[in-house]
Amino acid sequence: MSRRSRMEESEDLTHWETVRVIGRALRFIAPFKRQFAVKVGLMLISLLPMLMLPWPVKIIIDNVVEGHPIDAPLRPYPSMVAPLMDSLAIYSPTELLLVVIAFQTTLFLVIGAFGTSGSEGETAEGYLASGYDTASRTENEANSGFSLTGGLLGLFDFRWTMRLTQALNHHYRTQLFRRVQTLPMTAFDDERIGDAVFRVMYDTPAITNACYRILLTPITAPLHILLTVTILGALYGDHPALVYSALAFLPIALVATLPLAGAVRRTSGRSRKAGATATSTAEEGMSNILAVQSLGGEDSQRERYEADSWDSFSRYRDVFRLSIYAVLIGGIPALAVGGYAYFVAIDGVIAGQLSRGDFGLLITYFFHIVASAQMLGGLWFSVQASAAGLHRVFFLMDMPGETDDPDLPALAPIRESIEIDRVDFGYPDGAPVLAGVQLRAEIGQMIALVGPAGAGKTTLAYLLPRFVSPKRGQVRVDGVDISGVSLRSLRDQIAFVFQETVLFDGTVEENIRMGRADATDAAVREAARLAGAAEFIEGLPQGYATPLGRSGGKLSVGQRQRVSLARALVRDARILILDEPTSALDPETEARFVETLHALRRDRIVVVIAHRLSTIRSADEIFFLEDGRIQEQGSHARLLTVPNGSYRRFVALQSGIAE
Numbered sequence: 001m002s003r004r005s006r007m008e009e010s011e012d013l014t015h016w017e018t019v020r021v022i023g024r025a026l027r028f029i030a031p032f033k034r035q036f037a038v039k040v041g042l043m044l045i046s047l048l049p050m051l052m053l054p055w056p057v058k059i060i061i062d063n064v065v066e067g068h069p070i071d072a073p074l075r076p077y078p079s080m081v082a083p084l085m086d087s088l089a090i091y092s093p094t095e096l097l098l099v100v101i102a103f104q105t106t107l108f109l110v111i112g113a114f115g116t117s118g119s120e121g122e123t124a125e126g127y128l129a130s131g132y133d134t135a136s137r138t139e140n141e142a143n144s145g146f147s148l149t150g151g152l153l154g155l156f157d158f159r160w161t162m163r164l165t166q167a168l169n170h171h172y173r174t175q176l177f178r179r180v181q182t183l184p185m186t187a188f189d190d191e192r193i194g195d196a197v198f199r200v201m202y203d204t205p206a207i208t209n210a211c212y213r214i215l216l217t218p219i220t221a222p223l224h225i226l227l228t229v230t231i232l233g234a235l236y237g238d239h240p241a242l243v244y245s246a247l248a249f250l251p252i253a254l255v256a257t258l259p260l261a262g263a264v265r266r267t268s269g270r271s272r273k274a275g276a277t278a279t280s281t282a283e284e285g286m287s288n289i290l291a292v293q294s295l296g297g298e299d300s301q302r303e304r305y306e307a308d309s310w311d312s313f314s315r316y317r318d319v320f321r322l323s324i325y326a327v328l329i330g331g332i333p334a335l336a337v338g339g340y341a342y343f344v345a346i347d348g349v350i351a352g353q354l355s356r357g358d359f360g361l362l363i364t365y366f367f368h369i370v371a372s373a374q375m376l377g378g379l380w381f382s383v384q385a386s387a388a389g390l391h392r393v394f395f396l397m398d399m400p401g402e403t404d405d406p407d408l409p410a411l412a413p414i415r416e417s418i419e420i421d422r423v424d425f426g427y428p429d430g431a432p433v434l435a436g437v438q439l440r441a442e443i444g445q446m447i448a449l450v451g452p453a454g455a456g457k458t459t460l461a462y463l464l465p466r467f468v469s470p471k472r473g474q475v476r477v478d479g480v481d482i483s484g485v486s487l488r489s490l491r492d493q494i495a496f497v498f499q500e501t502v503l504f505d506g507t508v509e510e511n512i513r514m515g516r517a518d519a520t521d522a523a524v525r526e527a528a529r530l531a532g533a534a535e536f537i538e539g540l541p542q543g544y545a546t547p548l549g550r551s552g553g554k555l556s557v558g559q560r561q562r563v564s565l566a567r568a569l570v571r572d573a574r575i576l577i578l579d580e581p582t583s584a585l586d587p588e589t590e591a592r593f594v595e596t597l598h599a600l601r602r603d604r605i606v607v608v609i610a611h612r613l614s615t616i617r618s619a620d621e622i623f624f625l626e627d628g629r630i631q632e633q634g635s636h637a638r639l640l641t642v643p644n645g646s647y648r649r650f651v652a653l654q655s656g657i658a659e
Contacts, residue, residue, distance in 0.1 A: 253377020256330025
């Protein structure tokens with residue numbers, strides 16, 4: 001089964017798998033448990049002023065407008081507000097009004113609300129026109145802050161939450177990026193880089209919603225409902241229909257959301273996959289812009305991206321549509337229960353059993369209960385979309401990576417030789433690449449790996465730094481099996497120049513120094529000289545401090561290759577592996593570079609993968625590969641004497657082309 005098919009099958013999680021994914025995500029908050037504890041405390045503190053919020057309206061209606069004395073209420077006050085109400089009995093209606101105004105002003109400053117309002121203003125809102133996709137929304141999740149209140153308390157809570165959100169997402173995102181860096185070179189053979197970018201940037205913020213919902217909602221929502229129902233019971237216990245109607249909103253919210261939870265999870269997974277596809281298409285199109293323009297493929301690339309982008313938007317609308325269905329499913333019974341309670345309260349007011357202030361108080365507390373019931377009832381529903389993103393992240397985290405066993409000994413400095421002994425290798429999804437390969441090279445030698453495309457030359461070179469590991473056979477350095485030494489100590493002694501030149505968006509010096517961070521300025525310039533790059537570097541506007549742009553875009557192909565060579569040479573490694581090192585060099589520069597290779601091999605082993613005779617003919621030993629096997633080996637002169645030899649035909653073919 002290929003990696004891609006396994007990834008597609010993993011999108012549909014079961015409920016139990018969802019629980020496991022969320023539980024695993026919660027472990028990432030361990031470094032921030034104190035900050036989360038403060039957040040919980042701030043939310044609990046916010047509940048008290050919210051519970052007191054409706055009482056000034058009741059006082060104004062009953063005691064100021066209608067003039068009812070506070071010390072002779074229609075029904076007893078609950079114990080939590082009785083002391084406050086008793087302290088107000090000494091005031092006249094006019095004085096009560098001034099006290100209420102002062103109280104409301106204080107509430108406005110502290111929590112940003114007054115009267116029957118209980119929500120803060122720190123919210124972000126978007127409108128569904130042509131739609132928006134998962135990627136567009138997740139950046140908000142990675143930088144979100146919220147509070148139950150506004151005002152000074154809400155401002156502090158909001159800023160605290162935003163910093164906590166960013167710290168959590170930074171921790172989670174960098175953990176994934178660090179993990180991606182440890183994956184083997186073959187990890188993305190079946191997956192486009194854009195998909196990994198989407199997971200790092202747009203799937204990781206799912207942890208925000210998951211952790212806040214799972215940790216905070218089960219604490220604050222039930223407590224808010226309990227306190228509110230306690231107040232309602234103390235005030236209106238003789239009207240149980242009102243209390244039970246308030247409690248009925250919780251099962252209604254559960255019934256409205258639980259049946260759609262699985263659909264939300266699956267739809268969110270498809271939305272994220274569509275977003276990843278759009279990101280991959282954009283990444284490929286921009287990375288290969290020169291090829292697209294030179295081939296006149298702008299229209300096809302534009303149409304491809306437009307289709308993928310619109311599919312991403314459409315998939316997100318599917319997620320949004322399920323939320324609308326949940327509102328509709330729960331809205332009808334909620335309206336029925338709310339309407340019933342409304343008419344019961346009206347009848348109580350008409351019958352003189354409830355005051356008009358009681359009616360306003362009831363309605364406000366009903367809204368509080370509805371909001372908390374929606375949060376609690378929709379908890380499982382709301383984490384489904386997060387579970388899909390978290391699962392995509394954990395899938396990448398769980399891919400087998402290159403781990404360096406701390407118990408393995410370090411490889412001693414290479415003194416003698418490297419040996420590949422009867423090695424077989426094949427990729428999991430393909431035919432065998434190498435079969436029974438055997439070669440040896442000693443310090444002071446330059447060997448060349450030659451053969452047709454697909455013969456296994458690069459794979460053979462990948463065995464030395466353990467980019468890939470043999471299925472059978474051994475790779476030994478100075479007689480030591482490299483599978484038994486630490487990976488870092490092995491790769492510290494190998495410098496590799498890849499066939500596809502890889503440069504970074506930095507200066508020339510930064511790119512060369514990436515080969516060895518502690519290299520001196522003199523070592524950097526000597527490496528550039530040996531690679532034949534010093535002359536053109538010194539001619540750049542800022543010399544070694546010249547920025548190269550993305551992938552070294554400001555340089556020619558040959559110049560990029562020479563900078564890449566300098567980066568390898570500055571490592572001063574004992575094994576130097578060069579994959580087509582002279583393919584983009586002019587004849588004069590190539591001749592100087594071949595002379596450099598001869599000088600470098602005095603205390604190194606130089607392994608060259610090349611097709612150009614001018615590069616390989618001076619090698620001490622040439623290994624000709626075909627169909628994953630070494631067909632011939634020897635010096636250039638000796639191999640030319642082999643009748644009907646593969647290398648001889650290879651040389652003749654090149655000579656014919658040259659002629």
